Amino acid sequence: MGFELISFTSGLIEGQAVSEVIKCNVYTERFGLRLTQAQAAELVETRSLSLRDNGRIEFGGGVIDKIIKAFCDSPFISAYDYAETLHELIEIFYIYKNETHDLIGDDDLIKFMKTSFDGVCQGSLDLLSGRELYRLAKNLRFGRGGYMDGLLKGQTFSAFDTTGSANFSEDDDADGDSSEENDEEEFYE
Amino acid sequence: MNNSLDKIRVIDRSLLNEEDYFQSLLSEALGKGIINDTDIERLQLECLNLLAEKTNRYNLGVSSSIRVENAQSIMASNMFTIGAALKHCPTPDDAVTTLQSQSINEIYKKGRKRIDLLLLKAKAIQNGLQKRLFPTKNEFYNLTINGAIEGFFKLYNPDFAAHEIHITDGYPAFNPVPRLAGVEFITEYIGALFYENQFCGYFSPESVHRLLSGYNGDYEHLLFNIYEPVLTSAIGCIITGADVYRLDIAKSGAKHLERLLAEMQGSEILKVLRQSAEELARCLECPPSLANYIRNSLPIIANRIETAAQARTLNSVFAVPVLPENAPDITFSFGVKMDNEKYRNVIEEIRQCRLLEDKLAIIKEFIRSLADLEDVLLDADFTAEEMQAVFSLLNMQELAAFLKKHPKQPYLDTADLREPEQFLRQNLHNFISKLPSNQQEIIANFLHRIV
Numbered sequence: 001m002g003f004e005l006i007s008f009t010s011g012l013i014e015g016q017a018v019s020e021v022i023k024c025n026v027y028t029e030r031f032g033l034r035l036t037q038a039q040a041a042e043l044v045e046t047r048s049l050s051l052r053d054n055g056r057i058e059f060g061g062g063v064i065d066k067i068i069k070a071f072c073d074s075p076f077i078s079a080y081d082y083a084e085t086l087h088e089l090i091e092i093f094y095i096y097k098n099e100t101h102d103l104i105g106d107d108d109l110i111k112f113m114k115t116s117f118d119g120v121c122q123g124s125l126d127l128l129s130g131r132e133l134y135r136l137a138k139n140l141r142f143g144r145g146g147y148m149d150g151l152l153k154g155q156t157f158s159a160f161d162t163t164g165s166a167n168f169s170e171d172d173d174a175d176g177d178s179s180e181e182n183d184e185e186e187f188y189e
Numbered sequence: 190m191n192n193s194l195d196k197i198r199v200i201d202r203s204l205l206n207e208e209d210y211f212q213s214l215l216s217e218a219l220g221k222g223i224i225n226d227t228d229i230e231r232l233q234l235e236c237l238n239l240l241a242e243k244t245n246r247y248n249l250g251v252s253s254s255i256r257v258e259n260a261q262s263i264m265a266s267n268m269f270t271i272g273a274a275l276k277h278c279p280t281p282d283d284a285v286t287t288l289q290s291q292s293i294n295e296i297y298k299k300g301r302k303r304i305d306l307l308l309l310k311a312k313a314i315q316n317g318l319q320k321r322l323f324p325t326k327n328e329f330y331n332l333t334i335n336g337a338i339e340g341f342f343k344l345y346n347p348d349f350a351a352h353e354i355h356i357t358d359g360y361p362a363f364n365p366v367p368r369l370a371g372v373e374f375i376t377e378y379i380g381a382l383f384y385e386n387q388f389c390g391y392f393s394p395e396s397v398h399r400l401l402s403g404y405n406g407d408y409e410h411l412l413f414n415i416y417e418p419v420l421t422s423a424i425g426c427i428i429t430g431a432d433v434y435r436l437d438i439a440k441s442g443a444k445h446l447e448r449l450l451a452e453m454q455g456s457e458i459l460k461v462l463r464q465s466a467e468e469l470a471r472c473l474e475c476p477p478s479l480a481n482y483i484r485n486s487l488p489i490i491a492n493r494i495e496t497a498a499q500a501r502t503l504n505s506v507f508a509v510p511v512l513p514e515n516a517p518d519i520t521f522s523f524g525v526k527m528d529n530e531k532y533r534n535v536i537e538e539i540r541q542c543r544l545l546e547d548k549l550a551i552i553k554e555f556i557r558s559l560a561d562l563e564d565v566l567l568d569a570d571f572t573a574e575e576m577q578a579v580f581s582l583l584n585m586q587e588l589a590a591f592l593k594k595h596p597k598q599p600y601l602d603t604a605d606l607r608e609p610e611q612f613l614r615q616n617l618h619n620f621i622s623k624l625p626s627n628q629q630e631i632i633a634n635f636l637h638r639i640v
Binding site: 028051055056057058059062063094097102105107108113 | 240241244245248249251252253254256257258260587
C-alpha cells in the first residue's frame with residue numbers, strides 16, 4: 001500500500017473541484033466574468049498538470065477558487081481572456097510555491113500576485129512571473145524580509161522600489177545580476 | 190503433556206517485516222483472505238484523510254499543496270506510527286481485527302502514544318548510560334553516546350518523521366540490532382549499548398586501556414566495538430584461570446587457548462564459551478538481563494574464534510594487554526649537516542655519476558648524518574629505483590625516523606609540499622610497504638616511540 005493511493009481518489013477530488021469553480025460564477029458575474037462547465041474542467045485539468053509538473057500534491061478543493069475570487073475585479077482581465085489568464089495564473093502559482101520553498105502561504109502569495117498584477121505589472125503576466133515573483137522568491141530564499149509590508153496595506157509598488165512608482169528602466173532583465181544588486185541596495189537603504 | 194490451549198494463528202509473525210509492519214501485515218492478511226478488497230479500500234481512504242490532515246498541520250494551515258517527497262515522508266511516518274500500535278497487539282491476527290474494527294485515526298493515536306512511551310524509555314536509558322559512561326579514550330564511543338544519540342533526540346519529529354533514525358554510521362553495537370525504524374530502533378540500539386557499557390564497567394579503565402592497546406595501538410581512533418575484546422578476554426581469563434578483573438591472559442595463557450581451541454569445531458567452542466560465560470556472570474555477579482545479553486553474544490564470538498583458529502590468527506581474538514605508556518621513548522637526532530661547500534661538491538659528484546653503484550658508494554663515503562642524507566635525497570635528482578636503493582642502506586630505526594618526519598598523510602595535506610619532497614615521501618612509503626610484515630611492525634613500533 002504505497003503512494004498510489006493518491007490516484008485512487010483523484011477522480012473524486014477533481015469532480016468536487018469543478019463544482020467549486022462553477023460556484024464561483026455567482027461571485028464573478030457582477031464583474032461580467034463567467035466560466036462554462038468545460039472551461040472549469042479545463043482549469044482543474046491545468047491544476048492537476050501543474051501539480052504533477054512541479055512535483056506537488058494537493059488535498060481539498062485547491063486554490064482555483066481563491067485565485068478566481070482574488071483576480072475577478074482586476075481591471076486588466078476581460079471576459080474574452082478570463083479563462084486563459086486563469087490558466088496562466090494557476091501555472092505561475094504552483095511554480096512559485098516551489099520557488100519560494102513553501103515559505104509563503106497560499107493567501108499571501110495570491111495577494112502578492114494580485115497586487116503586482118494590477119500595480120507595477122499593469123496586467124502583464126510575463127512581468128509578474130519573470131520579475132516580481134522571481135524577486136519575491138529570491139528574497140524569501142535569502143531570508144530578506146519586508147517584501148509584504150506594503151502589500152498588506154494595499155499599496156502597489158515593486159518589491160524593490162521604495163518610491164512607490166514603477167521603474168522599468170533597469171529592471172527588465174530579471175536575471176541581470178548587476179542591476180538587481182543595485183536595486184536591492186536601494187531597497188534596503 | 191502440555192494441556193494449555195493455544196489459539197490457531199493464521200498469520201505468522203516471523204513473516205512480517207518489522208520495518209514496514211503495517212504494509213506487510215495488510216499484504217499477509219489479504220493473501221490469507223482475512224481481509225478483503227473493501228477493507229483495503231476503506232483503509233486507503235482513511236490513510237489518505239489522515240495524510241490530508243497531517244499535511245494541513247505540516248503547512249500550518251496556510252498552504253493547501255505540498256511537495257510529493259514531503260508528503261511521502263509524512264505518509265511513511267503515519268504508516269510507521271500505525272505499525273507501532275499494531276505491533277502492540279498480542280498477535281498479528283488481533284492486529285488485523287483491530288484494523289477491521291477501529292478507524293485508522295484511532296489506531297494512529299494509539300501508535301502516537303506508544304511512540305511517546307518509547308521515546309521516554311529511550312531517554313531514560315540514555316540518561317542511565319551517560320551517568321555511568323565507561324571512561325575510554327575511544328573517540329567514536331564517546332562521540333556516539335554523547336553526541337549522535339543526543340542529536341537524535343533533538344532532531345526526532347514523531348509527528349511528521351517518526352520513521353527517521355538520523356544516526357547513520359555511529360559506534361556499532363556488538364549484538365545485532367533488529368531491523369527497525371525510528372524510535373523503535375533507537376531504543377534497541379541504546380539498550381544494547383547500555384548492557385555493553387554496564388559490562389565494561391566491571392573492569393577498571395586502566396585494565397581495559399591496556400587490553401585495547403594490545404588489541405590495536407591506535408584504538409582511540411578506531412571505529413570498533415570495545416565490548417567484544419573485553420568480553421572475549423574475560424572469558425579467556427576464566428578458561429585459563431587468570432584474574433578476570435585484570436583482563437590479562439598473558440602470552441602463556443594465549444598459547445594455552447590456541448592449543449585448546451585450535452582443534453575444536455564451532456559447536457564445541459560455543460559449549461566451552463557458554464560454560465565460561467556462566468562462570469563469568471557468577472564471578473562478576475551480573476544481573477540476569479546482562480547475563481542474557483552476554484549469552485546472546487557468544488555465538489558471534491564462537492564463530493570468530495573458529496574462523497581465527499582455522500587461519501591460525503587466534504592472537505588477534507585473544508589480545509594480550511600492553512601498556513604503551515611504559516614503552517621507552519626514543520629521541521632521534523638527524524645529526525649535524527656538513528659544510529655547504531663540501532655538500533655542493535658531493536651533490537655535483539653524485540649527479541655526474543652514471544651508475545647507481547657509484548652514487549651509493551659516494552653516499553656511503555661522504556654522508557655521515559640523516560640530515561645530509563635527507564638533503565641528498567631531495568637535491569640529487571634520484572630516480573624512483575635509485576631512491577629505493579638508498580633506502581635499502583638504512584636500518585629499521587632510521588627508516589622509522591624518516592617516516593616520522595615524512596608521515597603518510599592524505600593527498601590534500603601534502604599538495605602544498607615541494608615536488609622533490611612529495612617524491613621522497615611517495616618512494617619512502619612505497620619502500621616500506623614492500624618490506625616483510627614483521628619489519629613493518631618493527632618500524633611501526635619505533636615510530637610510536639619516537640618523540
